[in-house]
Amino acid sequence: MKSNKKINYIVKTTECKKNNKNLFIAAILAIFLGIIGIHRFYLNRKVSGFTFLMISIFSLNFGSGNLATLIVFISIIEGMVYLFKGIFSFKNKTKNKENMNKKNINTPEMKKIEYSDKDIVKIKEEKIKMGKKEDVNDLEIIDISNIKTKSIPKENDFLNIFKTNWIKILTIPYERSIMKVTQVKEETLKLYEKLCIFLDKELKNNKSSLNKEIKRIESEVLYYDNILYTIYCISEGHVTKVYSGTYDYYDPEYSYKILNEHLGENLKDKLFIKAQEFEKDISPPNRDTLDQFNLTENGLSRKWWDNDGQLRSSRKFSSDELNILNATPARTTIVWDIYGVKEQIITLYLEIWQVISNGLNKNIKWKNKNILKDIVDGKYIYFDDYNNGKILSSLIKIAENTIREFLPGTQILNINNQQNNIKKYLPEEIVDDINTKKIEYTEHINDEKLIEILNCMIEKDPSDWKLKVERILIDETDKRIRFLIDYKEDENFIKIAKEIIKKSDDENLLLLCLYEIEKGQKLSQKNAKVLKNIIHNNNISIYEDIIKSKEELSLELFNRLEELKNPIRKKIELDMGKVELSKKELNKTVEIVKEYIDDEASKEGTKENNLKQETVETKCDDKLEFKHMNFLKLLLDIEFMKIEEAKKIAMENDNLLNAFISDVNQELYEYIQDQTVIIEDDIIKIDDFYVDMVKELILNEQ
Incomplete structure (x- = not known):
């Protein structure tokens, strides 16, 4: 029958102990005499030792020496292995001796007294005699009043006595900088302890334990793998993954490979699934953790498409x-x-x-x-x-x-x-x-x-007054007034008001906008006409009084202005005594009126002629004449003009550019009440806000 026993090339520590061989001697022989296989003969591996010897002789005598060099290289590596094994074995022996010494110190020595057979018989006879003569008074009385009672330990308490403190026995040879964050360290230790308990339970189900596996790995593995530290690294990877969203800080894949090598793939897979389950128990990040991982306030990793989470x-x-x-x-x-x-x-x-x-x-x-x-x-x-x-x-x-x-x-x-x-x-x-x-x-x-979108846009750029115009106009009719009043302190309120006048036909909005404009400047002819169409003629004087007061915009003011749209009925209290006197004088008045009826009829015809003449004159006045009409038409057609071209036009009008632009703006100021033609980025154009107004003025003249 063939033996199923597996023979390893590297001799294990247990085999050396069994054969009473010293690992340090084996290491020295391998390093200095490995070329002739002496160390293999010393370790009872005669076949490999003889093979080393024959290869070296053949290579040195008949070859180029390459094989002998390879043998030397292998022997040196083997010697280093035995050297490290010997060091670890020596450390374990030292620890065991220290533990034994501690036990011996804590255990009191028992005194051994030897008695002869005769002495034993005498002692028994004396005890029998003493038993017969015993009296109550001779009994020793023990005071138990001061003895404190203790509860009988429960089953769980007995178990806890032998429960392993996994955190206490953990050795950490290397710590990553992320562990300086207190919360990360604490959560890693918590997860590490849970995973150790889980592994220990799984191993006990297979008639082993985590402690047994640790000792086995320590004795068998060439370079001692700290399996507890491996579990700790796995825990670190899962904790940092929860806080960062990825394994950017530590990927535990390598640690899982070590675990797979020593405990098997099945147990490794179970641990991975359990670690993912435990991720949900990790505490939400505190301020230090948020800062360290660059997280949002709600604990999410920052993304370019959702930087604040x-x-x-x-x-x-x-x-x-x-x-x-x-x-x-x-x-x-x-x-x-x-x-x-x-x-x-x-x-x-x-x-x-x-x-x-x-x-x-x-x-x-x-x-x-x-x-x-x-x-x-x-x-x-x-x-x-x-x-x-x-x-x-x-x-x-x-x-x-x-x-x-x-x-x-x-x-x-x-x-x-x-x-x-x-x-x-x-x-x-x-x-x-x-x-x-x-x-x-x-x-x-x-x-x-x-x-909702406009609100976000305004919040991002409060200086964009055009957005505020859109925000006011898009809302429901009854809410527009309130939003307009909310913007009364805005530095661009006049621009907002003028834009609303251009875009809206809501009389209430127009009334407030015109009022606010007229408080600071004279209305243009167009806007004055708009105001007259809104306010009743009989209420113009009341409106002018309100303007003089320069009252700030408010809902109360709006209600008063809105009343001016319709005729206001005045309450008159009559004095009846004066009424009687008026009746007496009425007849006299009637006679006087009759005398002038003919004169009034002739005057009426004259008034009608005068009124027609005034209407014609007014119409003539409405027709506007601009000195720089062609220049304005050109700007409207091409939208903007380079400064060099504008200088030529100014020279044709016997003027410098700045003076020419000033003349144009002065000509338009009566109607627009603002600087209309502007120089911007080496070009000359009509301010975008007033383009439509200039077009209207030009068309009116044509």
Whole structure:
């Protein structure tokens, strides 16, 4: 029968002890005389020793000596192995002796007294005699009143006596810098202890224990693997993964390999599953941990698409969605800093990907199906996007531009290249479905959602007064006034008011805006006419009195101004005595009136002629004449003019450029009440805010 006993090349410590061989002697022989195999003969491995000897002789006598050099190299390595084994064995012996000495110190020595047979017989006879003569008074009385009672230990208490303190016996040869964070250290030790208890229980079910395995590994392994430290490293990997979201700080894969080597794959897999279960028990990060791992306030890792974690806390993302977003290259445009806009872009982007994911299951001819599946499954790295047609970059930019298109005051992107990319990369049916999805999505963005987005945009850029105009105009009629009043302290309130006058036909808004403008400056002719159309003629004087008071905007003021839209009835208290006197004088008055009836009739005709003449004159006055009409028309046509061209026109008008621009603005000031033509970035143009007004004035003159 063949023996199943496995013979290792390296001699184990236990075999050396059994054969009464010294590891240090074996190490020295291997290092200095290994070329002739002396150490192998010493360790009772005669076959390998003879083989070493013959190879060396043959190599030195008949060969180039390469084999002998190899034998020397192997022997030196083998010698180092025995040397380290001897050191570890010596340390263990020293520890055992120290433990034995401690036990001997704590154990009192028993005195041995030898008695002869005769002495023993005499002692027995004396005890019998003493027993007969015993008296109660001769008994020794023991006081038990001061003895303290103790409860009988329970079964669990007995078990705890022998329970291993895994943290106490842990030796940590090397500590990573992340362990300087107190919470990380504490949570790692907690998880380490739980995993040790779990492993010990599993091993005991197989008639072993963690302590037994530690001793076995210590005696058998060449370089002693600290298995407890391995479990500690595994715990560190899971704790840092929970706080950072990945294994960036320590990947326990290597530690799991060591565990697999010593305890088997089955136990390693069980420990991994248990460690993942214990991850949910790890405490939420405190301030130091948040700072160390650069986490958001809600304990989430920072992502370019959700740097503050607000989006992930308000919406639950599926694993596929997170895979797609994490693989998508970052966008750094300003709209990504506005929460409401970012939320809409990401929502649309993920809905576009839902279209793609659904299409992957259809019977469609795909060019890059595997790459798209890898993106959804989380097997795709974002920097690979540049080698794969920039599909992710194209889709996210298209989603962003779709949202930009309905946002006021937001620049539209050029996405021609991106549209061409997805046409090359995706099937035609999927591209059509994506375009349909974009249209459907924007149609479902209601005013309420747009208000939410505008609020976010205003919060991000409070100086953008045009956004505030849009915010006021988009809201419900009864809320507009309140929002307008809320902006009364805004440094750009006059611009807000003028823009509202241009865009709105809400009389209430117009009334407040005109009032606030007129408080500080004279209204233009156009705005004065608008005001007269709102306020009743009989109430003009009341309105002027309010203007003189320069009262600040408020709901109370608005209510008073709103009353001026309709005639105000005045209460008159009559004095009846005076009424009687009036009646007596009435007859006299009637006679006087009759005398002048003819004169009044003739005067009426004269007044009508005068009124017609005044109307004609007014119409003539309404026709405006501008000295620099051609210059303004040119600016309106070309939108802006270079300074050099403007200088030529100024010279043609016998003037310098600045003086010429000043004349133009002075001519327009009566109607616009502001500087209209401006010099900006080496060009001359009409201020965007007043372009429409200048057009209206020019058309009026024509």
